[in-house]
Amino acid sequence: xxxxxxxxxxxxxxxxxxxxxxxxxxxxxxxxxxxxxxxxxxxxxxxxxxxxxxxxxxxxxxxxxxxxxxxxxxxxxxxxxxxxxxxxxxxxxxxxxxxxxxxxxxxxxxxxxxxxxxxxxxxxxxxxxxxxxxxxxxxxxxxxxxxxxxxxxxxxxxxxxxxxxxxxxxxxxxxxxxxxxxxxxxxxxxxxxxxxxxxxxxxxxxxxxxxxxxxxxxxxxxxxxxxxxxxxxxxxxxxxxxxxxxxxxxxxxxxxxxxxxxxxxxxxxxxxxxxxxxxxxxxxxxxxxxxxxxxxxxxxxxxxxxxxxxxxxxxxxxxxxxxxxxxxxxxxxxxxxxxxxxxxxxxxxxxxxxxxxxxxxxxxxxxx
Numbered sequence: 001x002x003x004x005x006x007x008x009x010x011x012x013x014x015x016x017x018x019x020x021x022x023x024x025x026x027x028x029x030x031x032x033x034x035x036x037x038x039x040x041x042x043x044x045x046x047x048x049x050x051x052x053x054x055x056x057x058x059x060x061x062x063x064x065x066x067x068x069x070x071x072x073x074x075x076x077x078x079x080x081x082x083x084x085x086x087x088x089x090x091x092x093x094x095x096x097x098x099x100x101x102x103x104x105x106x107x108x109x110x111x112x113x114x115x116x117x118x119x120x121x122x123x124x125x126x127x128x129x130x131x132x133x134x135x136x137x138x139x140x141x142x143x144x145x146x147x148x149x150x151x152x153x154x155x156x157x158x159x160x161x162x163x164x165x166x167x168x169x170x171x172x173x174x175x176x177x178x179x180x181x182x183x184x185x186x187x188x189x190x191x192x193x194x195x196x197x198x199x200x201x202x203x204x205x206x207x208x209x210x211x212x213x214x215x216x217x218x219x220x221x222x223x224x225x226x227x228x229x230x231x232x233x234x235x236x237x238x239x240x241x242x243x244x245x246x247x248x249x250x251x252x253x254x255x256x257x258x259x260x261x262x263x264x265x266x267x268x269x270x271x272x273x274x275x276x277x278x279x280x281x282x283x284x285x286x287x288x289x290x291x292x293x294x295x296x297x298x299x300x301x302x303x304x305x306x307x308x309x310x311x312x313x314x315x316x317x318x319x320x321x322x323x324x325x326x327x328x329x330x331x332x333x334x335x336x337x338x339x340x341x342x343x344x345x346x347x348x349x350x351x352x353x354x355x356x357x358x359x360x361x362x363x364x365x366x367x368x
Contacts, residue, residue, distance in 0.1 A: 022164035037183045040075035048074075051084055058091040062108050078190050090115045093135045159193055159255055162210070166192075169209050193258075214340065249286040250274035253293040256343035261295040262336045263316055273299045277349040288343040292335075301327065308357035309335050311350040319361045 016027045044052070052060075052071055060070050074080040090112070097111060114129050118136055166189055176182045188203045198204050253274045260267045275294045278285055292309075294302060301307050307318045307330060316333040323331070337344050 017160055017163075019164050019167055022161040037076055037187075039183065040072075041078055041183060041187045042075050042080045044071065044074060044080060048080065048084055051088065055084070055087050055091045059087075059094045059112060062105070062112050078187065086119050089136060089139050090119065092139050093132060096135055096139075097132060162213070162255070163189060163193055165213055166206055166209050169213070170206060211340070249288075249291060250293075252288045252343070253291045256288050256338035256340060257293040257336060260293070260336065261298065262292045263298050263330060263333055264295050265336065266295045271296050275299045275302055277345060277353050279303075287346075288338075289346040290349050292345060298330075302353075305353070305357040305360050308354045309345065309350050311347050311354055317354075317357070319357070 016029065017023075049071060052074065053067065056067050056070050060067070063070070065073075074083055077083050093115060094108075094111060098108060103111070111128070111132070114124060114132055115136065117124060118129065118133050124130075124133075167185070170185065170189075176185060184202065188198065188200065189206055192198055192203055192206050192210065198207050250273070254269070254272070259269060259272070261272060266272065272293055273296050275292045276285055277290050277292065280286070292302070298307070301322075305319070306322055307316055307327070309315070310317050314335045314337070316330045316335065318327060318331050322328060335345070
């Protein structure tokens with residue numbers, strides 16, 4: 001995590017990615033070892049610039065930077081949106097805290113320093129930091145339902161194992177001759193694993209490497225056929241269904257959908273679940289084409305047929321009893337589709353679910 005500021009802090013907690021082991025660790029890193037890319041890697045949208053300007057006037061001015069320098073800092077980050085969201089949280093907590101206490105400019109700077117450390121994961125036991133942490137946790141919890149479709153990535157949704165595999169394969173073919181080339185490679189690979197369509201020669205080659213790795217791992221897995229399903233569920237002595245492949249099924253769907261709910265776009269992994277379109281009947285139904293990655297509440301509604309996907313339009317349809325509820329906004333929401341064709345929802349499976357949804361909706365059996 002790169003926090004944009006010019007505070008001369010001796011160190012910050014940061015995510016460290018080891019390309020050789022494909023592991024991520026949280027370490028306390030000296031600030032002088034945290035280097036930015038040699039050139040900007042992201043562009044800010046007009047909306048992002050507007051949000052950052054508001055943040056600057058709330059809290060950014062405390063950091064002795066010009067607004068232009070403040071904005072430029074974010075263009076060197078792989079994920080400026082993630083950084084902007086973090087600073088929005090900091091600004092909100094800073095405003096709440098300074099409203100309760102009369103502080104000098106020096107004291108305000110110290111509050112910002114502590115907030116930066118807290119969002120970086122550093123634990124602080126003093127009373128001020130404890131209070132700030134409570135406010136920060138409350139702010140983040142309140143915003144979960146306000147911005148569930150904002151991608152929060154680096155580290156939360158990026159598949160580091162896949163990143164390392166593709167990186168190593170590319171380097172074995174071409175090598176990396178300079179820091180600039182490495183910057184370009186990291187940016188292209190990060191964007192690809194965020195499921196953003198590549199348009200450059202580099203991005204297309206990385207996509208081909210990725211597809212080759214997936215095919216070799218799956219052994220060219222056969223397409224999902226809803227008409228060729230038998231009940232192969234394993235049951236325990238108490239007749240409860242055992243699902244040995246559930247973790248793998250979820251992992252496949254997380255990779256297919258980029259770690260985001262296929263309907264809401266929510267990227268908070270603890271509330272994401274692997275949903276079966278045709279109910280689980282054994283290993284064959286654990287095919288990614290028979291799955292959707294859904295936020296847990298959407299999963300429950302989907303399983304109970306309160307909502308479904310129109311197989312002709314790939315849009316969400318909801319039961320009449322949901323039209324006056326929070327979930328009314330999901331109506332006609334377009335389904336997010338995986339890049340991989342083999343992982344996209346099977347049309348026949350969607351038809352079976354949609355048919356049952358329509359029958360229940362028409363019969364009036366779905367009630368609040």
